[in-house]
Amino acid sequence: MWPKFIKIMMLVLLGGTLVSCASTSARNNDDQKIPREYVVLMEPYTPTEELQNQEIAASQMLYDSKLTQVEKSDLFVQRAEIEQRLGLRFLAMLNLMAAIRTNSENALAYLQMAGLLADEGRFLEAYDAYDAAIELSPKHDNVYLYRSIALYYGQRVKMAYEDLKNFYMNARRDPYAILWLYILEHELQGAQEAQANLQERYRFITHDNNSTFTRVIRVILGLETEKNLWLEVSMAAHDLPAVESLCELYFFLGKYHQLLGHKEMAQDYFMLSMQTNVVYFVEYACAKQELRAAKFIPEKVQTSDPNSASM
Numbered sequence: 001m002w003p004k005f006i007k008i009m010m011l012v013l014l015g016g017t018l019v020s021c022a023s024t025s026a027r028n029n030d031d032q033k034i035p036r037e038y039v040v041l042m043e044p045y046t047p048t049e050e051l052q053n054q055e056i057a058a059s060q061m062l063y064d065s066k067l068t069q070v071e072k073s074d075l076f077v078q079r080a081e082i083e084q085r086l087g088l089r090f091l092a093m094l095n096l097m098a099a100i101r102t103n104s105e106n107a108l109a110y111l112q113m114a115g116l117l118a119d120e121g122r123f124l125e126a127y128d129a130y131d132a133a134i135e136l137s138p139k140h141d142n143v144y145l146y147r148s149i150a151l152y153y154g155q156r157v158k159m160a161y162e163d164l165k166n167f168y169m170n171a172r173r174d175p176y177a178i179l180w181l182y183i184l185e186h187e188l189q190g191a192q193e194a195q196a197n198l199q200e201r202y203r204f205i206t207h208d209n210n211s212t213f214t215r216v217i218r219v220i221l222g223l224e225t226e227k228n229l230w231l232e233v234s235m236a237a238h239d240l241p242a243v244e245s246l247c248e249l250y251f252f253l254g255k256y257h258q259l260l261g262h263k264e265m266a267q268d269y270f271m272l273s274m275q276t277n278v279v280y281f282v283e284y285a286c287a288k289q290e291l292r293a294a295k296f297i298p299e300k301v302q303t304s305d306p307n308s309a310s311m
Helices: 002-015 049-061 070-085 087-102 107-119 124-136 142-154 157-170 175-189 191-202 214-223 226-234 240-257 263-275 282-293
Strands: none
Touching: 002 175, 049 070, 070 107, 087 107, 107 124, 107 142, 107 282, 124 142, 142 157, 142 175, 142 282, 157 175, 175 191, 175 214, 175 240, 191 214, 214 226, 214 240, 226 240, 240 263, 240 282, 263 282
């Protein structure tokens, strides 16, 4: 089953790299805009020389003849992880395919491949890869979380909700899961019920949890103002964790304003999330999906049949 999956993915990679011309949505002049004080000036993420050296080291280790197939497969995954942080997505995909060819039971390889496929809007292939990861590692709860996000952007919101609830049952204190549940319930059950459920679940978050996701929840619940949140963020140290947090914060505030009907403000937040250049974060990929849907960035041209891919 999986060797065939690999062949299909190679054809998709080679045949689906063209992009369509961008079409820009008209802006609504009455829509809200992000206040200037909410825009934090911070240097975007840039791959370090150390990371590049790690990629070279992983490549050299693959030539070790003493490696077992399992060890070699794990090294391919490790190199793929590094290449994702370097922004080398095509090479990362090739390494994940090599990892699966070397060890067809490498669940982590399928999980990472699924994320890359979903990011490209290739949802059917992504779901197959997630299914494989679950089959190989049923106790890996994070697979359900990531698959739920892919299902959401694949317009399968009810299925996404079921996956997310499964994940939440074992992570009741996780503000990230709680935040995504709010987003999905807002679409499925309406604003009032989503808000009430968010308020109830917020009680389970520990008081010392001051993560980005918790702060966004407080803003949604009216326990903290967006202005105060940004005042504190602007005083944070300009280091890598701060840039990563900024990527997350921009995305989730974008979703919050999108649900409020502030279309232009939401799109601006999504653009700011992408401008952090934290290409290896889920939120960066989700912001890209949102802007794709709004026709602010080009969509990937996808072939209906991977076996007929050309060019």
